[in-house]
Amino acid sequence: MSDAIVAEGLVKKYGDVVALDGMDLSVPEGTVFGLLGPNGAGKTTTVRILTTLLKPDAGHATVAGFDVVRDARRLRSHIGASGQYAAVDDHLTGAENLETVGRLYHLGVKRARQRARELLERFDLTEAGDRPVQGYSGGMRRRLDLAGALVVSPPVLFLDEPTTGLDPRARASLWEVISELVATGTTVLLTTQYMEEADRLADRIGVVDHGHVIALGTADELKDQVGGDRIELSVTSAADLEAVRRTLAPLAVGELQIDVTALQVTIPVTGGAAALTTALGHLTAERITVRDAGLRRPTLDDVFLTFTGHETDEKIRETVR
Amino acid sequence: MNTLRMALADSMTITKRNALKIKRAPDMLGGVVLLPIVLVLLFAYVFGSMIELPGMSYTEYLLPGIFVMTITTSAQITGYALTLDLQKGIFDRFRTLPMSPSAVLTGQTFSDLITNVTSIVTMALVGLLVGWRIHTSPLEAALGFLGLLLFAYAFSWVTATVALALRTPEVFNGVATIVSLPLIFLSNAFVDSAPARATEGDRRMEPDLHAPPGHARAVRQHQPGHARARRLAAAARGASVDTVVARAPGRVRAAGHAAVQESRQSVNPREAGE
Numbered sequence: 001m002s003d004a005i006v007a008e009g010l011v012k013k014y015g016d017v018v019a020l021d022g023m024d025l026s027v028p029e030g031t032v033f034g035l036l037g038p039n040g041a042g043k044t045t046t047v048r049i050l051t052t053l054l055k056p057d058a059g060h061a062t063v064a065g066f067d068v069v070r071d072a073r074r075l076r077s078h079i080g081a082s083g084q085y086a087a088v089d090d091h092l093t094g095a096e097n098l099e100t101v102g103r104l105y106h107l108g109v110k111r112a113r114q115r116a117r118e119l120l121e122r123f124d125l126t127e128a129g130d131r132p133v134q135g136y137s138g139g140m141r142r143r144l145d146l147a148g149a150l151v152v153s154p155p156v157l158f159l160d161e162p163t164t165g166l167d168p169r170a171r172a173s174l175w176e177v178i179s180e181l182v183a184t185g186t187t188v189l190l191t192t193q194y195m196e197e198a199d200r201l202a203d204r205i206g207v208v209d210h211g212h213v214i215a216l217g218t219a220d221e222l223k224d225q226v227g228g229d230r231i232e233l234s235v236t237s238a239a240d241l242e243a244v245r246r247t248l249a250p251l252a253v254g255e256l257q258i259d260v261t262a263l264q265v266t267i268p269v270t271g272g273a274a275a276l277t278t279a280l281g282h283l284t285a286e287r288i289t290v291r292d293a294g295l296r297r298p299t300l301d302d303v304f305l306t307f308t309g310h311e312t313d314e315k316i317r318e319t320v321r
Numbered sequence: 322m323n324t325l326r327m328a329l330a331d332s333m334t335i336t337k338r339n340a341l342k343i344k345r346a347p348d349m350l351g352g353v354v355l356l357p358i359v360l361v362l363l364f365a366y367v368f369g370s371m372i373e374l375p376g377m378s379y380t381e382y383l384l385p386g387i388f389v390m391t392i393t394t395s396a397q398i399t400g401y402a403l404t405l406d407l408q409k410g411i412f413d414r415f416r417t418l419p420m421s422p423s424a425v426l427t428g429q430t431f432s433d434l435i436t437n438v439t440s441i442v443t444m445a446l447v448g449l450l451v452g453w454r455i456h457t458s459p460l461e462a463a464l465g466f467l468g469l470l471l472f473a474y475a476f477s478w479v480t481a482t483v484a485l486a487l488r489t490p491e492v493f494n495g496v497a498t499i500v501s502l503p504l505i506f507l508s509n510a511f512v513d514s515a516p517a518r519a520t521e522g523d524r525r526m527e528p529d530l531h532a533p534p535g536h537a538r539a540v541r542q543h544q545p546g547h548a549r550a551r552r553l554a555a556a557a558r559g560a561s562v563d564t565v566v567a568r569a570p571g572r573v574r575a576a577g578h579a580a581v582q583e584s585r586q587s588v589n590p591r592e593a594g595e
Binding site for chain 2: 048051053074076077080083084085088089091092096100101103104105106132
């Protein structure tokens with residue numbers, strides 16, 4: 001199987017800011033690659049270079065066999081892109097938006113119209129199709145934007161944070177649409193800030209920080225390295241924190257994190273719910289009062305902590321504030 | 322499809338998209354219709370009664386100036402609409418398509434011709450109401466209005482160039498006002514802005530020393546083209562426009578320059594050299 005997307009040593013600078021610093025990628029045909037990272041990590045810049053919107057300062061990339069700089073014009077007939085913000089026209093109807101895109105792919109009037117109807121039906125927008133987009137919900141707009149990327153059924157698809165800012169229900173419905181798409185054999189490069197999203201949709205995940213990939217693997221491989229689930233406990237007094245650490249240290253895979261101000265302890269564990277039961281049993285035996293306890297999946301912050309030794313910049317800013 | 326045919330077809334697609342937008346949101350057109358009405362009435366009645374000119378009514382002197390001024394304002398819609406599309410990411414979507422890159426701009430300027438025609442028709446009708454009259458043959462009058470429309474089209478490209486350099490609608494609006502306001506008053510739309518050149522009472526109405534005599538002079542005075550010529554000369558003097566144009570990206574800059582240059586020359590070859 002050959003690679004549909006290959007990027008080698010991409011560098012992009014905006015003035016003094018280095019957005020991409022040696023970005024390497026390879027995505028085999030028919031697979032989904034998730035680019036996972038916080039805001040400003042270089043995800044969008046990567047997508048913009050691969051979709052011919054930006055020229056890299058150094059390095060080179062090919063998509064579907066076309067060089068993104070030299071063959072940019074020909075490449076555009078072979079890709080579809082859907083961005084962070086739904087790039088749809090408020091005053092036009094859903095059908096008109098898709099028709100315009102179809103015409104610009106040079107499908108011809110009749111075929112463009114026909115294709116617009118097909119896509120509206122597929123994305124559950126048939127009823128809304130003849131209404132101006134102005135009245136659409138956020139989720140409907142994203143679906144329409146995604147439909148716009150699929151007008152010519154391109155072999156390679158770029159989805160830049162397709163669900164950012166959506167409510168959980170809209171997100172779930174968009175995930176379903178993307179999963180179906182992937183089943184048809186399209187190669188997809190997806191960027192996301194959500195571990196859960198990458199986990200659900202991507203075959204392989206690249207963790208990005210400061211403009212390059214710092215960890216690469218399947219969701220399971222990464223999660224194993226990050227340490228699987230976490231138990232999060234809150235106690236009522238700071239005096240208990242040390243007791244909790246002593247009691248639960250044997251259960252932890254990796255290091256416990258103690259947040260003194262929030263009176264919170266985070267313990268990486270394996271074994272899920274059973275580990276939580278065991279931990280609570282130990283604490284009860286030691287007569288430590290627990291205010292709140294829960295089990296959670298690793299978050300992007302956990303992945304970051306593990307691979308970079310620092311939390312995402314955003315999280316650091318929040319903490320400082 | 323060859324490049325030219327593709328560029329044309331894509332331009333028509335974008336024009337159609339924009340025309341649909343006008344149809345769905347006629348409020349934008351409302352401004353283009355209301356502004357001329359307000360300006361014509363305001364200036365015709367406020368200044369028209371205060372200023373007296375030998376041999377003609379001030380209203381008739383003023384109207385062509387108002388025509389050009391209004392069309393300058395309505396041509397700014399081009400730039401404004403482009404900044405809105407830029408901001409919403411619609412340009413990015415278009416740029417990932419295998420379309421002709423220039424079509425986004427040509428399509429926008431084409432569809433703005435619709436708004437400009439609306440403006441011109443409104444102004445002419447209101448003008449007729451307040452006493453402005455066409456004193457030439459219908460053909461000459463038609464050519465005069467066509468010239469006005471061409472100026473509007475050329476100015477659309479200037480505002481497009483500025484818009485691409487400035488990128489956000491807020492900044493564009495601010496700069497457009499700052500640049501166009503002085504240009505309007507530097508021109509002879511309201512008063513003859515080159516009185517120093519006029520040595521005789523008769524010359525006061527004829528700002529261009531090289532102007533053709535006789536009936537041609539009458540045409541210039543009674544057709545929209547008169548003030549237009551001076552406006553373009555004023556634009557040439559207003560270095561600010563050229564400075565902004567000079568900073569814009571290559572291809573667009575060339576297009577913008579060409580448009581301005583061409584209209585300057587076609588309207589008044591002598592003044593282009595000023």
